[in-house]
Amino acid sequence: MKQEKKNNNIEPTKSELEILQVLWQHGPSTVRFVNDTLNQQKREVNYTSTLKLMQIMTEKGLVVRDESNMKHVYHPAHPEEKVKGQLLNRFVDSLYNGSASSLMMQLLGNKKTSKKELDAIRELLKKYDADK
Numbered sequence: 001m002k003q004e005k006k007n008n009n010i011e012p013t014k015s016e017l018e019i020l021q022v023l024w025q026h027g028p029s030t031v032r033f034v035n036d037t038l039n040q041q042k043r044e045v046n047y048t049s050t051l052k053l054m055q056i057m058t059e060k061g062l063v064v065r066d067e068s069n070m071k072h073v074y075h076p077a078h079p080e081e082k083v084k085g086q087l088l089n090r091f092v093d094s095l096y097n098g099s100a101s102s103l104m105m106q107l108l109g110n111k112k113t114s115k116k117e118l119d120a121i122r123e124l125l126k127k128y129d130a131d132k
Contacts (some may be wrong), residue, residue, distance in 0.1 A: 010078055010082070011086075012057075016053065016057055017083075018042055019050070019054060020063070020080075022038065022041075023063065023074065023076045024076060029074060029075075030071050030072065030074070031047070031050055031051045031054055034050055034054065035050040057074075058074070061077055062078070063075065
């Protein structure tokens with residue numbers, strides 16, 4: 001009996017993440033729509049390359065293909081927050097030894113942060129403290 005491999009660890013490549021961004025932003029879409037959107041937003045991408053990558057993504061469990069209509073429609077297999085959360089956790093673990101505060105200090109030190117953004121961060125921290 002062949003055992004099916006369940007992929008709970010979501011690790012899309014950069015190109016796969018670009019496709020997922022289109023699907024998260026626009027909802028379930030055809031390969032043609034995704035390809036046209038990538039060509040407008042990112043760079044020139046060949047249709048057959050997008051098709052092949054989306055087929056691979058289906059096999060990896062990153063997207064689900066609806067074959068009920070003549071044109072196949074793809075949608076993300078996982079919510080945007082879940083994928084981004086896993087990628088962020090992996091990033092923080094590998095570059096900052098799991099320290100979110102080290103990441104925040106680096107971010108605030110590297111980027112010009114507006115007063116509005118700083119106020120939003122303060123409000124988030126107040127809410128976080130109140131929830132504890």
